Amino acid sequence: MSTESRLRLIWLYPDLLSTYGDRGNLLILARRADLRGLPVECAEVRADQAVPADGDVYLIGGGEDGPQALAAQRLIADGGLRRAVDRGATIFSVCAGYQLLGNSFYAKGAKCAGLGLLDLDSDRGETRAVGELAGEVDPALGLPTLTGFENHGGRTHLGPGVRPLARVTAGIGNDGRSEGAWHGRILGTYSHGPALARNPGIADLLLRWATGMTMEPIDDRWPTRLRDERLAAVLKS
Amino acid sequence: MTDHKLPMRAKLATSLSRGAAALSRATGRGDGSVIGGRIALMVDPNLLAELAAGREIALISGTNGKTTTTRLTAAAMGVLGDVATNSLGANMPTGHTSALAKAGATPYAVLEVDEHYLKQVLDATHPKVVALLNLSRDQLDRAKEVAMMAALWRDALPGRDLHLVANADDPMVVWAAGKAVAAGTSVTWVAAGQRFHDDSWVCPECGASIERNGEQWACVAGNLSRPVPHWTVSGDGVVDNTGTYHHIELQLPGRVNRANAATALAVAAHFGVPPAKAVPELSKVASIAGRYAVVERDGRTIRLLLSKNPAGWLEAFDMADDVPTLLSINARDPDGLDTSWLYDVDFSPLRGRRVLVTGDRAMDLAVRLEVNDVPFEHVKSFSQALTLIPPGRLEVIANYTAFQDIRAELDRVN
Numbered sequence: 001m002s003t004e005s006r007l008r009l010i011w012l013y014p015d016l017l018s019t020y021g022d023r024g025n026l027l028i029l030a031r032r033a034d035l036r037g038l039p040v041e042c043a044e045v046r047a048d049q050a051v052p053a054d055g056d057v058y059l060i061g062g063g064e065d066g067p068q069a070l071a072a073q074r075l076i077a078d079g080g081l082r083r084a085v086d087r088g089a090t091i092f093s094v095c096a097g098y099q100l101l102g103n104s105f106y107a108k109g110a111k112c113a114g115l116g117l118l119d120l121d122s123d124r125g126e127t128r129a130v131g132e133l134a135g136e137v138d139p140a141l142g143l144p145t146l147t148g149f150e151n152h153g154g155r156t157h158l159g160p161g162v163r164p165l166a167r168v169t170a171g172i173g174n175d176g177r178s179e180g181a182w183h184g185r186i187l188g189t190y191s192h193g194p195a196l197a198r199n200p201g202i203a204d205l206l207l208r209w210a211t212g213m214t215m216e217p218i219d220d221r222w223p224t225r226l227r228d229e230r231l232a233a234v235l236k237s
Numbered sequence: 238m239t240d241h242k243l244p245m246r247a248k249l250a251t252s253l254s255r256g257a258a259a260l261s262r263a264t265g266r267g268d269g270s271v272i273g274g275r276i277a278l279m280v281d282p283n284l285l286a287e288l289a290a291g292r293e294i295a296l297i298s299g300t301n302g303k304t305t306t307t308r309l310t311a312a313a314m315g316v317l318g319d320v321a322t323n324s325l326g327a328n329m330p331t332g333h334t335s336a337l338a339k340a341g342a343t344p345y346a347v348l349e350v351d352e353h354y355l356k357q358v359l360d361a362t363h364p365k366v367v368a369l370l371n372l373s374r375d376q377l378d379r380a381k382e383v384a385m386m387a388a389l390w391r392d393a394l395p396g397r398d399l400h401l402v403a404n405a406d407d408p409m410v411v412w413a414a415g416k417a418v419a420a421g422t423s424v425t426w427v428a429a430g431q432r433f434h435d436d437s438w439v440c441p442e443c444g445a446s447i448e449r450n451g452e453q454w455a456c457v458a459g460n461l462s463r464p465v466p467h468w469t470v471s472g473d474g475v476v477d478n479t480g481t482y483h484h485i486e487l488q489l490p491g492r493v494n495r496a497n498a499a500t501a502l503a504v505a506a507h508f509g510v511p512p513a514k515a516v517p518e519l520s521k522v523a524s525i526a527g528r529y530a531v532v533e534r535d536g537r538t539i540r541l542l543l544s545k546n547p548a549g550w551l552e553a554f555d556m557a558d559d560v561p562t563l564l565s566i567n568a569r570d571p572d573g574l575d576t577s578w579l580y581d582v583d584f585s586p587l588r589g590r591r592v593l594v595t596g597d598r599a600m601d602l603a604v605r606l607e608v609n610d611v612p613f614e615h616v617k618s619f620s621q622a623l624t625l626i627p628p629g630r631l632e633v634i635a636n637y638t639a640f641q642d643i644r645a646e647l648d649r650v651n
Contacts, residue, residue: 015438015446019374019382021580027608046438048446064382070444131574149575193577197604222607226600 006039007210010055012081015046016071017097020151022061024194025092025203029057032203035218038211047071051080056210057090060097062152062192065107068096072112075100085117090185090209092202094195095152098180098188105154118181118188119161122154125172129153132234133191135166135179143201145169146179147230148191156181156190165189170234185209198227243287250281251288251338275331285330288337289346289362292321295504296358298350298390299370299410301549303328305489306370306497307349308525313505313515319343326526329354330361345508352386356393366507367394368402368500370429372409373436374581375546376573383436387413395420402503404429404496405466408437408447408454412461425478425503428452428466429496432555433548435581468499475499477512486520489529491556527644527651534647536628541650543640545572547581553634554586560630562587563622564613565596565639572637579605587611593622596639619643 011026026042033040045051047070058081063071075081085091091101099105102120105112114122133150137143146166156174158164158181165180165187166173173179173190180189187202189195196203200223204215243251281287295314297307304326311322321340323332328349337346350358352372359367369390372383390413394401403414405426418424431437437454440447445458455462467478474484475498485498498519502512524530524541532539544553568574576598584606592613594602599615606613616622619642622631635643644650 018435020575021577024577024580024605024608027580031608046446064384066384067439149577151575193575194580197580197601197608222600222603226604229600 006041007033007057007207008052008055009033009040009042009057009059010052011042011044011059011061012051012075012097013047013060013067013071014044016067017061017063019063020061020095020193022059022094022193025059025061025094025196028194028196028200028203029059029092029206032200032215032218033207036207036213036215038207038213047074051075051078051084053080053083053087053089055084055089057092057206058084060091060093060101062095062097064096068100068105069107069110069112071096072100072105072114075115076113081115082117085184085186088185090206091117091187092196092206093186093188095150095190095192098190099154099156101186101188102156103159117186118183119159120156120181120188121159122156124153125155129172129190131171132230132237133168133171133173133179134231134234135168135170135173137166137201138163138182141165141182141205143199143205144227145231146189146191146202147198147227147234148189148195149193150190151192152190154190197223198230244281247281247284247287250284285334285337285358285361288334292337292343292346293508294346294348294362294364295366295368295508296348296350296355296362296364297368297370297500297504298352298355299368299404300352300373300375300546301552302370302493302497303349303351305494305525305528306368306500307347308522309498309501309519310368310504311347312518312522313501313510314345314347314508315518316505316510316514317508318345321346323349324526330357333358333362347504352390355390359393359397359399363397364399366400366402366504368504369404369410369414370497370500371404371407371431371548372413373433373546373548374578376575383409384441387441390414391416395422397422400507401425402427402500402507404431404500405464406431406452406454408456408461408463409441411464412441415461424464425468425507426464426466427496427500427503428469429500430470430492431548432493432551433581435547468503470495470499475502475512477502477506481512483512483516485516488520488523491552493552493555524651527640530647530650532647532650535623537623537626537631538629539623539631539633539647541640541643541647542632542634543637544634545636547578550582550634554584557632557634558630559590560632561591561593561626562632562634563593563595563616563619564602565594565619565633565635565643566599566602567597567636567639567642568601569597569638572639576601580608584609584611591626593625595619595622596635596642619646 164178323336
């Protein structure tokens with residue numbers, strides 16, 4: 001956490017990567033920090049602004065090919081996110097944002113350079129993955145089942161430098177077997193849009209990474225009911 | 238155009254279409270407009286073009302407000318003579334075919350067009366006027382991205398003998414109309430408003446930012462900017478292209494419906510309807526296929542508002558009165574399977590009201606409202622909500638199939 005003892009949450013490029021209610025992740029992190037009495041400062045950094053390197057948690061959302069390629073170019077040229085990672089910042093990335101943290105990805109049929117912050121490469125699948133996504137999370141993270149909605153055409157191949165976030169039990173994720181990836185304090189998932197709404201455990205993990213503090217339980221009655229309902233719906237189908 | 242002028246194949250198709258539609262209604266399977274049109278188009282694929290020939294046609298398209306604006310436009314055009322229209326919201330070519338077949342020979346037609354089908358319907362119907370209302374995110378799991386939709390329109394419109402009536406406040410619409418306008422197509426700009434800005438922060442032409450200052454907006458790098466509107470909404474009325482103010486006693490709520498009325502009047506004006514003559518016709522429209530309907534039930538006065546996407550929800554909050562409010566969300570096929578859009582809507586205008594939530598996806602709504610600091614109660618059904626609130630007003634805001642479920646509980650109110 002930064003010296004001002006405020007938790008700085010930075011939402012990157014909402015003007016390019018915010019197709020699917022991605023703001024939700026920022027709102028949920030801020031609320032869950034606030035309920036633990038942590039002072040929070042939220043910043044939205046647009047693609048024509050410099051990325052501050054002094055954030056604690058960075059969020060990158062989903063989007064279509066054109067904006068994704070543009071976002072990757074600008075983030076590489078800016079350099080702020082890499083400096084933040086060198087400082088130990090936490091990143092939560094979703095869908096297009098997840099792909100562009102890797103070594104390479106495809107947008108509009110062309111191979112694009114990613115930021116290389118996660119050891120993975122993405123290409124296009126033969127079919128689009130649209131629907132409910134569920135998986136058992138890497139035991140090293142100590143989290144309950146992942147639940148989400150996916151909507152992407154990409155397939156992601158993990159290198160030795162990352163661990164899969166989850167083993168897929170429903171849907172496609174990276175390739176029908178693994179879903180998402182994590183390394184250090186950087187986490188990515190194909191569970192798109194407001195992924196933290198259904199996965200408050202991941203939200204608290206990000207807050208723990210960013211603050212080094214244990215997150216005391218809060219009233220998660222509604223997120224729990226939502227999770228139960230969605231996981232039951234996946235089982236039924 | 239009259240039936241006896243139709244080619245034999247078209248006559249047969251028209252007659253089959255009417256028969257199938259009647260059967261569909263009689264058996265309670267639907268309102269008949271889609272199945273009738275589908276059968277007719279199988280028999281004669283050119284039927285829509287044949288049925289359209291000889292009529293003066295207006296097309297109404299956009300993400301939100303199509304059905305309402307189509308109804309208002311048809312009401313305004315009624316001043317001139319008989320108008321064929323797809324008033325049940327069946328807005329793809331099958332629905333258009335069915336509507337025109339059912340109406341028989343009419344001098345005019347006003348057709349609501351699904352935004353994805355605009356080019357196809359332009360090709361088939363050669364409209365005199367096309368109204369472009371707005372473009373924003375809708376049904377994320379399968380609809381085209383907004384910029385892609387705007388690009389399809391942009392390429393479909395030039396080189397046709399038509400007049401545009403378009404929303405000056407929506408950068409995506411202005412860009413979509415731009416190519417045709419630059420090539421000489423005449424246009425009436427309407428200041429129809431845009432409450433949801435999240436799909437138009439970036440210029441669709443060059444990718445630079447769009448800056449807003451009050452009503453004005455402009456790309457910071459290129460030439461795309463808000464055109465000077467010919468028609469504007471003002472108070473409880475509209476100001477037409479001659480600067481004349483028309484007070485409208487609209488039964489439909491909200492600023493967005495005054496804007497829809499302005500668009501309808503502008504379209505009708507291009508066919509020669511004086512706004513002063515059309516205004517009283519607009520005032521007679523009370524509800525459209527259940528939308529905005531007010532129903533009395535068990536001492537409760539219930540108003541039904543349909544909202545299908547973030548822009549629509551923001552408009553609904555503007556219309557809804559400060560009374561107990563029931564929100565209902567489903568995510569069945571017609572709604573789109575993805576509920577992520579709930580986070581594109583700021584529900585804070587509901588704070589301080591009694592809020593109840595229901596529907597297949599009430600839990601998604603519950604989590605969203607909690608994050609938004611809007612207290613709520615979860616109820617199992619619309620009927621349970623009625624038992625919980627005291628006698629008096631209830632606003633219902635629901636997405637598509639949730640709305641139809643509640644309408645069914647109210648005996649398919651129109």
